Amino acid sequence: MKRDCYALYFPQSNLHHVTAVTGTNGKTTIASLLANSYMLLGQQSAQMGTIGNGLYNQLQASLNTTLDAISVCRELASYQAQGATQTIMEVSSHGLVQGRIAAVPFNTAIFTNLTRDHLDYHGTMHAYAEAKQTLFDKFPLKHRIINANDAVGRDWLAKYPDAIAYGLNIGQSFTKQHYFNVTKVDYLPQGLAFEFASSWGAGIMTSPFYGDFNVLNMAAVSCALLADGVRLNDIQKVMAELTVVPGRMEQYFFAKQQITFVVDYAHTPDALDNSLQALQHHKQQGRIIAVFGCGGDRDKGKRPLMASVAEQGADLVVIVDDNPRSEEATLIVEDIKAGLTKPEKALVIHERQQAIQYLLANAQQHDIVLLAGKGHEDYQIFGDKKVHYSDRETLQALVKEQAIQDNTND
The missing domain is CATH 3.40.1190.10 (Mur-like, catalytic domain)
Incomplete structure (x- = not known):
């Protein structure tokens, strides 16, 4: 056929x-x-x-x-x-x-x-x-x-x-x-x-x-x-003329806070490790912050591995929801935290948009924040429901909002 x-x-x-x-x-x-x-x-x-x-x-x-x-x-x-x-x-x-x-x-x-x-x-x-x-x-x-x-x-x-x-x-x-x-x-x-x-x-x-x-x-x-x-x-x-692929190490710079957010699709231990190493090479000063989660109803064995990679490659680990699907999000987080040597130092902020807003308000100048896992995707899956959400759209809206505020202040 x-x-x-x-x-x-x-x-x-x-x-x-x-x-x-x-x-x-x-x-x-x-x-x-x-x-x-x-x-x-x-x-x-x-x-x-x-x-x-x-x-x-x-x-x-x-x-x-x-x-x-x-x-x-x-x-x-x-x-x-x-x-x-x-x-x-x-x-x-x-x-x-x-x-x-x-x-x-x-x-x-x-x-x-x-x-x-x-x-x-x-x-x-x-x-x-x-x-x-x-x-x-x-x-x-x-x-x-x-x-x-x-x-x-x-x-x-x-x-x-x-x-x-x-x-x-x-x-x-x-x-x-x-x-x-x-x-x-x-x-x-x-x-x-x-x-x-x-x-x-x-x-x-x-x-x-x-x-x-x-x-x-x-x-x-x-x-x-x-x-x-x-x-x-x-x-x-x-x-020299190629353009950045959507959701693949895509950069959003906030001049007022001097903070860079990088959206990447990294959703495996190796990909997360590569992304964090890349940012370590390029950073001039400041910290690397890793924001990630793991999907539900998928390979549970990689959850602690992702955590270990994030802890080794970043100065701060923030655990968020990916696509929990039919699993309880809090239990996925516990599986992730099992791979951390110092789980008490990790932040858990389930909602990705809330995590972005928190870091934009609380990160330090020259920090680089890696938002890993979703990349180009514009949805999350909770149970059997597909909910619209995009890291890229969230950051684009925040960049636009800041630009409007700057113009108003001028």
Whole structure:
């Protein structure tokens, strides 16, 4: 049926170039930055994934990271009819196991990393890794692009000698393959600059982003563009012009208080750790404050791990609600606090908006507040009810309110 669906929408097998991005963290950012890059290079692009589906900058919300098999083909046909020559699709482990994208002849696949997530579905990390690997084994790929800094990625690079390796200081072992190696990173107040060596040449790239993980994201995007024949100097120009992905290390600065809020989707221990490390690199002075929660009816084992990461990477931990679903929010908080060595020092403020308002009023000058877990999402789930809420909208309203007050005072 899945193959019939593809044949129905593409009877001449004339599907445009489709790139798959899989891994635990980084899928959305890479998909967005790659779609953005193609647009800057003059090619109409589309993307499918967590923050929505559609032509770049015209996304419609999606219930799942990876759509069902019929919807995938229908969407791809729609993008092609609108002139898209590139679609970048986030591919989830669920989507792979359930065969939702089995009919799609991907041209390129990118692997970001594999860290703890979705064990409520897969059961073990081994099963989770096997699900991801089917993308690299069972599709007619022309290019495999794999993170050499990830342990699973290193194993796969040994298995696929024609794969492109990317990473930060990855060493000489991968230079026998096509590679993109970031050799030095400078952390700037408003972004990054990094030096690289690659199979295609060496140079320097700059961008308006924070963190080593975004260095890796840009390296992956560069590899995809290079494999597609884009010239290195054109890629360097594009990287400096990319825009921040909604809800991915997105900054809101309050000049009056001299406090920066950063909204990020980090909802796994590894992602939270990466986000906090990124902010430590970039902060000039002040504290790092970690605000996060954990979803109900999901992997309970990661709750204390998230707490431990937050306590190690931040000066202050604030526990809030994520999506409690059918669980009691206070019990989720207790599971989280079990991972803290000093739980008495953590603040518990269940309502996220209340936590933001409290920190805006009580944080110190030059503090950086990381609001983790929700990112681009504009809802919370309590029981069987979906309630509208957005960290981004809350901060946007507060920034606007402060600007109005400043203008009135003037």
